[in-house]
Amino acid sequence: MKKHNFSAGPCVLPQEVMKKASEAIINFNGLDLSLIEISHRSKDVVEVMETARSLALELLGLEGKGYKALFLQGGASLEFLMAAYNLLEKKAAYLNTGTWSSKAIKEAKMLGEIVEVASSKDANFNYIPKGYSIPEDADYFHCTSNNTIFGTQIKDFPKTNIPMVCDMSSDIFSRQLDFSNFDLIYAGAQKNMGPAGTTLVVVKEDILGKVSRPIPSMLDYRTHIDKDSMFNTPPVFAIYVSMLTLQWLKDLGGIPAIEKINEQKASLVYTEVDRNPLFKGFAAVEDRSSMNATFNLTDESHKETFDALWKEAGINGLNGHRSVGGYRASMYNALSVESAQVLVDVMQELERKAG
């Protein structure tokens, strides 16, 4: 049965990527060996790592601009700590837009003073705060570009003279931004890039080496830069699948091409959420995420019918996060416009049935 995978992450990846990944587990690059049984120091695996690193910089438009791309482990959760370990000398500024921002703040607080420049906690994080000011004497400003749980997304990033750090786990490679405005970007692979198990870190080298604390080897970005992201055995499979997905994106036309498709999917779903009297959107309209559309039923008595309808249609992963309830349609890069249309059809079918 054809599935329509709206899972919030790990999530849908391109079918051709799955096929190549499956084949590589049996016979990688025609070596008569599996991708997962050969040395990470072998020519073929080193080439995977180098290709993935260079595709990441190329797609973000950051080649030749002083940035390094690394594929690490531990997810954004470990980056919350690493970012602070590498950059926080005295004080840092954080924008709190949800669960992940809050967790980033918690870890950073162990290493210095954290100024929360603004928070949307007062409204269960259903909007992005605006008009806040960033202290110029902070070591850096940290924000979360897209909030998977609440379905909000920063559209306009603040201007600041201090380094800007961004957790882009759930919308990297999905929309055009001037990525050179950021000094450190990190993202767990398991949304727009690959399977769970690796974290992309893109760091401008000149922001490093400025804190006085000693940094443990594994938490020091410079360790990983010096060793070309192979300080220790990297998560080969997750990096290989990320490389294939980045190659797929490049072949498609890169970020400008996928952005159009993502806007098309988001427009289909949000138009229906706004039109259909049985649904209401959760996030503030101007802050709606193009990746995760959060919405609720206006009348909970339709829940059973709706749940049956979408499951029958082959839709997967539509349940909302417990913090918000209702539904969440995650429309990452590899989700087809067709899948978004299937969801809209099901929402309309509910209206007919309930009518």
Add this chain to the structure above:
Amino acid sequence: MKKHNFSAGPCVLPQEVMKKASEAIINFNGLDLSLIEISHRSKDVVEVMETARSLALELLGLEGKGYKALFLQGGASLEFLMAAYNLLEKKAAYLNTGTWSSKAIKEAKMLGEIVEVASSKDANFNYIPKGYSIPEDADYFHCTSNNTIFGTQIKDFPKTNIPMVCDMSSDIFSRQLDFSNFDLIYAGAQKNMGPAGTTLVVVKEDILGKVSRPIPSMLDYRTHIDKDSMFNTPPVFAIYVSMLTLQWLKDLGGIPAIEKINEQKASLVYTEVDRNPLFKGFAAVEDRSSMNATFNLTDESHKETFDALWKEAGINGLNGHRSVGGYRASMYNALSVESAQVLVDVMQELERKAG
């Protein structure tokens, strides 16, 4: 061409595991979805995690003895730091048997005083020190059970009243030990357990919570215990393959059964190293690893011929580590006795040719 994979890690895994892993990338558990595109909170993935955790404890004979098994990220390299973060209050005792022990010592030194109880650095780590004493006022004793690079292995572990921490990355699940003598065991998956990308941690709960320092969430074993090893998105694929490999080992008869096979392979190779005048072993005979046999040519002029011979025979990954030179035959659990015999045949063929 049939390959004989002696790679030091990532390394050979059972063929049936590869086949199942490859299939799960296309269709996992008959869900019409890939293993790598579904939520880690889904019933099927939670079951993978729980099965892997429980198989690990069962195979080690640690069920019901106060231990928890965790599948984390970051490899042994991150455990060097985590072990110290969780256990080191003032002073810890380390046995230095090679590169990995030395790295563990380096990271721990950032958090307290380290007493190096003994070291075999004086002889390029070609033996395991014995007869050392462990200070009873240390917070714990740390050792490396098997030294991949040098081909040495601890046969008799010291008796001590303080907690014993062991990096078993390269020989866990390969031989019978009383694992309940250890309080914390960690191991990167990429030798006897699975692909690179996850780390097995087996920890006795009652040793935790005794240090006064605050521990960052991701580095705190209690965080991961509290969340059943799903504090953040786990590396699903690597854990799935580890689960399959542990299941394969259980079906084979567990550690007692694989130990016999491992001894057979090691005996084949070491007997030939000792018999054949063209080779000499690197490690002290009594400390020889059953996982990694390190040996050199007695006359380097045979190098070209030998390298051509083993490559023609389909052997992969036989080059020694740069710290030792020569050759290293890594004979992890999934390597067949047949492959060990092929290596012996090639060594004998060299003797005939050189004769």
